[in-house]
Amino acid sequence: MTQTTPAQERDHEPVPDSSTLMGLLYVLRKAHMELVGKDAAHQRFSQVATRGDARAYIHEVMAPLKAEREKRRQQRLGGGK
Numbered sequence: 001m002t003q004t005t006p007a008q009e010r011d012h013e014p015v016p017d018s019s020t021l022m023g024l025l026y027v028l029r030k031a032h033m034e035l036v037g038k039d040a041a042h043q044r045f046s047q048v049a050t051r052g053d054a055r056a057y058i059h060e061v062m063a064p065l066k067a068e069r070e071k072r073r074q075q076r077l078g079g080g081k
Contacts, residue, residue, distance in 0.1 A: 011052030025054055032061050035068060 015022055025048060033041040048057050 011050060011055065013051050014049060015051055015054050021051070021054055025057065028058065028061050028065070031065050035064055 015025070025045070029041055029045045032044070035041075044057070044060075048054050
């Protein structure tokens, strides 16, 4: 039998508007807009309603954000081609 973690048990709960999690999501949305454009980022962000949706969104958006951060870091240090 698969064990669920407390976080997974809460995945169906809505993300509270005034939560730290929502604040983090707005910061990620802003960064995501810079990468893919306002419309695409807003469309994806509008699908986030529950904690599970938020978890999926964070995982989905962080990979390209980390790649972009590394690319800019390399350019800044003179190693970008």
